[in-house]
Amino acid sequence: MTESSPQRLARLLQLVRSLEEDMGMETLSKAEKLLFTSLADLSTPANPEVSIDQIIAHPDLKSMPAPTMYKCLRDLQSKGMLQKIGSPRSGIYRLA
Secondary structure, three states: OOOOHHHHHHHHHHHHHHHHHHOOOOOOOHHHHHHHHHHHHHOOOOOOOEEHHHHHHOHHHOOOOHHHHHHHHHHHHHOOOEEEEOOOOOOEEEEO
16 A cells, blocks of 8 residues: 555655754754755755855745844854855855
8 A cells, every 4th residue: 555645745754854853953943944955955065165145046045034044154153064164254155
């Protein structure tokens, strides 16, 4: 017997919650999770560094207010999940 769509969705959400817990992401706000996953989407093994311009242009972040985005960047850095590369004004980030 095959699973129904709601059952498959429930199992997928349980898996996501488990992965978030394993990565220490369960305490992140919804905005922090969105920013973190957007950075992961933009980052590649060949080019792990992401500019603030790329972050701002990411489709999932277009509706996020700039002050919220900058607060999330700062908070993710303080939680050790994100690194700022270069000078304090460089606007280049990478996942930790």
